[in-house]
Amino acid sequence: MRLLVVGSGGREHVLAWQLVRDAASHNLHAAPGNPGIASLGTCHPLEATDIASLAQLAEQLAIDLTVVGPEIPLANGLTDAFHARGLRIFGPTRDAARIESSKVFAKTFLRRHGIAAAEFEVFDNPVAALAFVRRQKRPLVIKADGLAAGKGVVVAADVHEAERAVLDMMIRKVYGASGERVVIEDRLEGREVSVLVFVSGRNVFPLLPAQDYKRALDSDRGANTGGMGAIAPARVSLADLAQVVDEIIEPVASAMVDEGYPYTGVLYAGLMLTADGPMVLEFNCRFGDPEAQVILPLLEGDLAGAMIDTLEGRDPHLSWSDGAAVCVVVASDGYPGRHPTGIPIQIADAVPGTLILHAGTQVQGGRLATAGGRVLNVVGMGDSIVEARARAYVGVATVTFEGMHYRTDIGLSAAAEAAREGARVS
Numbered sequence: 001m002r003l004l005v006v007g008s009g010g011r012e013h014v015l016a017w018q019l020v021r022d023a024a025s026h027n028l029h030a031a032p033g034n035p036g037i038a039s040l041g042t043c044h045p046l047e048a049t050d051i052a053s054l055a056q057l058a059e060q061l062a063i064d065l066t067v068v069g070p071e072i073p074l075a076n077g078l079t080d081a082f083h084a085r086g087l088r089i090f091g092p093t094r095d096a097a098r099i100e101s102s103k104v105f106a107k108t109f110l111r112r113h114g115i116a117a118a119e120f121e122v123f124d125n126p127v128a129a130l131a132f133v134r135r136q137k138r139p140l141v142i143k144a145d146g147l148a149a150g151k152g153v154v155v156a157a158d159v160h161e162a163e164r165a166v167l168d169m170m171i172r173k174v175y176g177a178s179g180e181r182v183v184i185e186d187r188l189e190g191r192e193v194s195v196l197v198f199v200s201g202r203n204v205f206p207l208l209p210a211q212d213y214k215r216a217l218d219s220d221r222g223a224n225t226g227g228m229g230a231i232a233p234a235r236v237s238l239a240d241l242a243q244v245v246d247e248i249i250e251p252v253a254s255a256m257v258d259e260g261y262p263y264t265g266v267l268y269a270g271l272m273l274t275a276d277g278p279m280v281l282e283f284n285c286r287f288g289d290p291e292a293q294v295i296l297p298l299l300e301g302d303l304a305g306a307m308i309d310t311l312e313g314r315d316p317h318l319s320w321s322d323g324a325a326v327c328v329v330v331a332s333d334g335y336p337g338r339h340p341t342g343i344p345i346q347i348a349d350a351v352p353g354t355l356i357l358h359a360g361t362q363v364q365g366g367r368l369a370t371a372g373g374r375v376l377n378v379v380g381m382g383d384s385i386v387e388a389r390a391r392a393y394v395g396v397a398t399v400t401f402e403g404m405h406y407r408t409d410i411g412l413s414a415a416a417e418a419a420r421e422g423a424r425v426s
Contacts, residue, residue: 001304004058005030005037006048006078007069010329010359010377011289015067016040017355018296018303026304029061035368036358048073055081058089065090065304068265071147074285075101079265090307095261097285099252103143103183106283113255115248117280120185126170129182133162139187143282144169146178150214150226150289151336153282155187188281190274193234194291195244198310198318199263202254205316206245207266208298209234210291211414216336218409225336226374228329229410231385232294233320235417236273244271244278252283264311293357293377294325324385326392326411328378329359333403335373343370345401353387354395355379370401386415 003026005016013036020028020040028041031054037043046053048070055078058066066082068074068091077094091097098105110117118141123129133140142165144152152175154165162184169179194212198205211234216222249269256263268284268291287295296303298321306316332339345368347356357379360372376399380392389411396406 001064002027002062003029003041003304004054004061004063004066005033005069006054006066006073008032008034008037008048009069009289009372010357010374011287011292012069013037013357013359013377014293014296014355014379015069015287015303017357018299019067022302022304029057029063031057034358035361035363036356049076051076051078051081054078055085055087058082058087059085064088065308067091067307068286069289071097071100071284071286075147088308088311090311091265092263092267092285093261096256096263098261099256099263099267099283100285101147103145103282104181107183107185109255110252110280113251115251115280116277118185118188120183122181122183123170124181126166129166129170129184130163132184133159133166136162141185141187142166142169143183143185144175144179145181145183146175148175148178151175151224152178153224155224188272188274188279190272191236192281193236193240193271193273194230194288195241195249195269195271196288196291196295197245197249197267197269198306198316199253199265199267200310200313201257201262201264202250203313203315204245204249204253204267205310205318206241206249207318208232208295208320209236209241210288210295211235212288212291213407213410216331216407218407223336225331227288227290228331228407230288230290230294230327231388231411231414232291232298232325235414240273240278244269248278248280290327290329290377293327293379297325297355297379297381298323323381323383324388326380326385326388328380328392328396328406328410329374330376330378330396330399330404330406332360332370332373332375333405335405339373340403341370341372343401343403345369345375345399347376347400348398351391351395351398353381353391355381356395356399375401375404385411385418389415
């Protein structure tokens with residue numbers, strides 16, 4: 001098969017790696033790709049947002065399947081453009097992608113269909129938003145309406161932090177036009193989990209559940225980021241997963257069909273497992289990053305085939321290994337704020353059971369160097385979360401660049417819980 005992966009980060013690297021692992025005969029292309037993906041196929045210097053050029057490239061290369069990593073091309077109508085040319089692409093249309101591209105759309109959609117989520121209000125006037133925040137006597141979450149690379153959410157510790165978030169988004173425009181409208185919602189308490197599913201109209205096919213780590217620092221301190229690590233499978237009961245599918249995912253998919261914008265592709269649900277049951281935190285219209293980096297290495301079988309089956313209305317064959325995976329994000333100094341680029345990177349010999357994925361790298365003067373905030377994703381795989389976590393951090397020790405930082409507690413609580421369960425069994 002001739003395959004095209006759109007995007008340039010760690011999520012796209014693991015997609016490319018999995019697609020090639022399924023069948024070495026696959027002819028892989030990426031746009032724009034990155035130095036890691038370049039070792040697996042051919043990279044083309046096209047921006048992921050250049051819709052016309054991407055469609056032209058897919059047509060020229062006679063691509064059998066295009067897989068989209070980032071959200072912006074989907075929100076801008078990449079799938080619609082491919083459909084107009086009769087090209088096969090795994091991702092939702094522009095209208096369906098609104099479930100991520102507009103928090104206001106997603107929240108009003110959930111309210112309209114009675115799907116469990118936090119209570120909320122929408123504001124396009126900063127004065128009204130500030131007045132609302134000051135009247136509340138409960139913890140709040142402030143969300144920019146539009147896309148903000150996973151960073152447009154502030155879980156406020158107090159009224160002062162909530163006020164600052166409103167000012168940052170609506171007055172200082174730290175997220176540009178994405179923050180001109182904000183959603184202010186109640187803060188939910190419980191355990192977070194990411195549930196990704198392949199969707200074909202009303203039919204949904206769950207992948208392994210994962211847990212990501214959004215805060216920049218250990219013990220869930222610091223600013224929200226695009227994700228500092230992830231584990232899979234998340235420690236979630238089968239009963240909770242069944243409730244998520246029955247009460248959230250399937251109703252969402254059916255409602256989108258009923259409203260005239262059926263969803264096809266992978267749908268990400270960020271959820272909080274509360275004392276009152278699972279509730280929606282957010283939706284993404286694509287693979288999570290870094291959740292994809294721990295889910296896909298555990299997939300056994302043909303990813304491209306499963307995607308094509310989904311697109312064509314057949315049940316995809318999805319089977320999983322019995323092991324676990326842990327991803328640790330190695331970031332640049334200052335991330336998620338301003339950070340330098342062009343810093344030389346050294347990577348020692350590969351460690352068995354680990355995978356190093358390029359997320360923000362470039363080749364500069366013949367040497368590998370940093371090119372973004374999240375630089376590398378180090379994935380450890382093993383028979384247990386304990387083993388996978390240990391391998392991930394051994395892999396991290398093989399990476400060196402000036403100013404690098406990473407969390408040291410990715411998967412720590414899950415590994416400790418698993419160890420306690422093992423001790424009780426023995």
